[in-house]
Amino acid sequence: MLLFLISAGLSLIFGVSRILNFAHGVLFMLGAYLAVTIALLGPGTMTAYLAALIGGTAGLFVVGALIETGLLRRIYHAPHEFQLLLTFALVFIFGDVVKLLWGREDHSMAVPSLLTGATRGLGLTFPTYRLFLIVFGLLVAAVLWYLLQRTRWGIFVRAATMDRQMLSALGVNTHRLFTGVFAVGAGLAGLGGALAAPIVAVGPGLHVQVIIDAFVVVVIGGMGSVFGALVGSLLVGIVNAFGLLAFPSLAVVLTFALMAVILIVRPWGLFGSQE
16 A cells, blocks of 8 residues: 555656656655654654544655656656656655654654554454555545546546647647646655654665655556556565465565566556557
């Protein structure tokens, strides 16, 4: 579910703007840092935890809007190399900003008391917070489905994925649409970081493995497909968990082997569309 929150935003941004956002992992990391900072106002309380989730999401929503309007909007018609270099540069810039503001040491965030402990059922014992993450991730997926399939904004987003030039010719303000999509994608990454903060070490290198896994998910699910991001996240998560249990030394290899097999069968991903 955490992978889904990251890869859904990444896939949404690519589907509309055709930009591969290498800085998406850094946005996830920033969301985690913001959540940790806000949660310090009331460690372990549900109120502080909810404030951390809202702050991480809203903060990255604003950061995403600023990145799109201030930087990316200027290079939409430039070669893809410039777009890749810009988002890659943001990785280094935000990486140093994080070190300046929060230092080089790892930080942690307390799980709210309401979500601590374990839940038992069907003969299984499972950490309550991780069950919460599964349910919360599915709720976010349902909300995204509703936004994309049942709202006017979602119609514009799907139209932009298919033909941006025609959408602009019909009078839709594509600049505003691109800003909104990038901000929503960044907000999803921030939400993922805030949700992950209680169970991961929040440090300067958090973004590295996250962005690799997110790109694997997006490639498996299909570039631009949010539903593909959900299915790809489940596949990668299950394969990785199985690999750690059965073949610890080959866990990473299994994930990339899965991606290779899917690309051989469907080069555009499970739910992507052939260009």
